[in-house]
Amino acid sequence: MGAEAEERPHGAAVVADGLGLKGPRGWAFREVSFRAEPGSLVTIEGPSGSGRTCLLLALTGRMKAQEGSAEVGGLPLPRKMAAVRRISALGQVPGVSELDPAFTVAEHLRERALLQRRYDGSVRALLRRPAERAAATRARIEEAVAAAGLDLSALPKGERTSVRDLERLEALRLSTALALIGRPRLLAVDDTDLKLSDADRAEAWALLRAVAAAGTTVLAVCSEAPEDTLRITTLAATTDPDATEAAAEPDAEAAEPDGTEPKTPAEKPAPDADTGTSTSTDHTTEEGAADALAETGRA
Template sequence: MGAETEEQPHGAAVVADGFGLKGPRGWAFREVSFRAEPGALVAIEGPSGSGRTCLLLALTGRMKAKEGTAEVGGLLLPRKMAAVRRISALGQVPGVSELDPAFTVAEHLRERALLQRRFDGSVRALLRRPAERAATARARIEEAVAAAGLDLDALPKGERTSVRDLERLEALRLSIALALIGRPRLLAVDDTDLKLSDADRAEAWALLRSLAAAGTTVLAVCSEAPEDAQRITTLSGTRTTAAPATEAPAAEGGTAEDRTAEEDGTAQDRTTKDRAAEADGTAQDRTTKDRAAEADGTAEDGSAEDRTAGATASGGTAADRTAVGETATEDTTDATTEEGAADALAETGRA
């Protein structure tokens, strides 16, 4: 009885502090700071190429972060990556954990149950009689299929339906069912709302809410998060921002360095290294390393490669003159880039 109670899904708290991952061509994501309680629904939203999938894989122990720390269920990342993988599970992630289009639904479910018993089962479970092991595997499959809302009888050929014949929402439910066979404390789902109609998208989020309500912490990558989810926003070229669910306190999930500055009733996102210089009551964004020289008390906006330093030389405005001995250079080390995310994913391999 006690062993069965321990196997019940129970969510893992997720805490990140200055979490970042850098690839050969830049940062996939950086300065991620938030806190999610056990059983929370966390939506990682942002455009494609902004590091959403990399963040998902890093928080589940599949990719190694380069800066900051994170804890999943009390396990410190990146030091305890293997332990985090044991308590987390992935839905379908392109290039990492994909469904085989040639397999049937039944073949996928049986294979996952066999792998679960072989690699994650206890020694006592391996010593059980074959009939007892088969009954346990069937019970796990039925439990996972029911939790994922996958109606096998409604499929074109029942459980013998090939993955290639599944609708997008049905494939999503199957990938979630496969992940739930291991009864994870943390479930990670990529491209939650990709190619879904409005009705199917609503069903997908309803499913994830039900899993979170049952006790499993859910991380879901999406292009647009629902209002009731705790949102982590990744934007290419800027830092990652965290926002709690609508019913959670506004200050939850961020450090003092990562909180949004509020001036004159307007919230403005700024990183610690790239905070806007303020002149005459107006906030202006400039990089730390390549700030424009100020002349006559006036600050000028511009990118590192387009901004010229002010000088006292005659024959033009300060914006049109380059300071003697200085060359404007481009600095991409502090920005998250699509190339950085792509490189990081390319190095991941199969989990």
């Protein structure tokens, strides 16, 4: 029971202080400052191309900011990017962490659980009998599926349903379940409300609120954030005439089993640490964010 308690999710506090990242044609984001307590639901809102995804990737240790500082679970960024990646997980992030449309739901879940066991399993767990390891894997999958609210029996072909046949909300639940298999302290989700009906959007936010309430800190990119979240707003501003420096190279350690290494600059807004409302600077450019995203194949 003690070992299981240690594995349960416990949210990571996220702190940013003047965080910024610059691309060839300007700042993808700059002067981002906020503080989120463990188990918070933090929303990064703004129009497409405003650097939202860049900020998400920077705060999960997958992009290296050039200005300011940040901490996730007490781990300083950008100095401890690899350590932050180990305690964070990506849900859906197009071009970085995506579902394979040819795989079934069951295949995705089994693959993720096996990879998780291989990369973070203790020696004691690896010495268990095969039947015990299989039971532990099933239990972890069931826990993640339940936390994501994914009803396998309601899918067209149950767990044998191909990803290509999933509705948008079901795909969001599956990608969230896959991320939660690793019991991360920080969950990051991109394009949360993209192409969702009002009813599905409400369900998506209910899901992320439930994940945060259970103890995992959540970062969610969206076009419009609910008012009861810690909101960080990104807006494309006027071009900075002095923004001519090359984009920062991604951290060399970033190539790890959890995903690709985006060379992406992040975003621009800064929410007030006390009120949760956001402020923005006039030095962020849409071009800066676009350049960064192009380097990750998402232009």
